[in-house]
């Protein structure tokens with residue numbers, strides 16, 4: 001069954017796939033896997049190579065490459081899940097590339113499920129100094145989605161550790177968000193990588209609330225408002241790829 005599933009997924013154009021046993025998934029800050037599927041036995045983790053457009057000097061082109069990947073991941077996730085349901089009578093719960101996830105006052109920027117921990121459990125890589133998972137073939141230029149299922153699948157072998165501790169990711173982070181080993185300073189990264197995300201939106205609204213009608217009109221006609229609207233409409237608009245693209249592993 002594992003080989004049939006692997007073949008189906010690779011034939012769709014997904015770059016790599018790993019199987020993890022549900023009990024090998026350990027993400028202390030995420031929800032228990034049974035929250036997504038009470039009878040969860042395995043996780044199928046899908047790896048997508050990030051397009052070389054992440055290097056483009058145009059932030060729109062770089063973001064668009066990411067959005068292309070996001071759309072393909074949604075399409076694949078649905079198609080694979082239907083295959084598992086039809087062929088094996090499986091139950092599934094799919095986890096998106098980033099959103100949606102539950103938002104609560106006490107866990108605002110923590111997702112329900114960790115693709116990084118799932119990818120490590122499924123043998124698709126190991127954590128690097130930048131706190132991202134380095135894939136054996138694609139290095140850091142990889143994103144993940146996961147399908148939790150009640151099928152009992154043989155887990156893939158664990159991956160090696162590829163980080164050479166060259167520190168290039170730390171030095172190339174414009175927000176200095178990686179200075180402390182083993183921790184990404186989320187607020188520093190957010191301000192730089194998602195400059196038109198929710199935090200910027202709240203700041204804009206707070207400023208607008210305290211402004212005169214004439215100032216408000218000016219604010220609503222500004223480029224900043226256009227950027228915020230575009231971001232809210234299209235979903236997260238990542239503007240920084242430095243830690244991802246500066247890691248040399250897998251590039252040669």
Ligand code: B12
Nearest residue numbers: 029097098110111114115116127131132133143144184238
């Ligand atoms: C929200 C989010 C963000 C937020 C930060 C939120 C946060 N709390 O960390 C912001 C906007 C800052 C962000 C930034 C980035 N993100 Co982001 N993000 C997410 C998202 C949607 C949820 C993260 C989350 O809350 N997970 C739940 C927590 C509990 O689990 P976790 O993410 O694995 O985090 C824990 C572990 O990583 C652990 N940890 C960290 N380092 C190490 C090292 C070791 C050795 C061990 C054992 C554990 C460990 O500590 C963390 C806290 O418990 C995930 C998708 C997802 N659902 O997983 C993508 C995701 C993590 N992001 C990703 C990427 C690529 C990025 C960026 C490069 C931006 C970009 N251009 O894409 C930067 C990288 C920042 C960095 N170097 O850490 C990828 C990572 C792919 C990879 N190869 O590892 C993911 C998995 C998206 C995907 N589907 O592929 N992100």
Ligand code: SF4
Nearest residue numbers: 173175189240242243
């Ligand atoms: S995405 Fe940019 S700001 Fe965030 S940690 Fe990576 S290099 Fe730093």
Ligand code: SF4
Nearest residue numbers: 128163166167169247
């Ligand atoms: S850039 Fe160097 S230190 Fe950073 S994750 Fe890659 S190999 Fe490790």
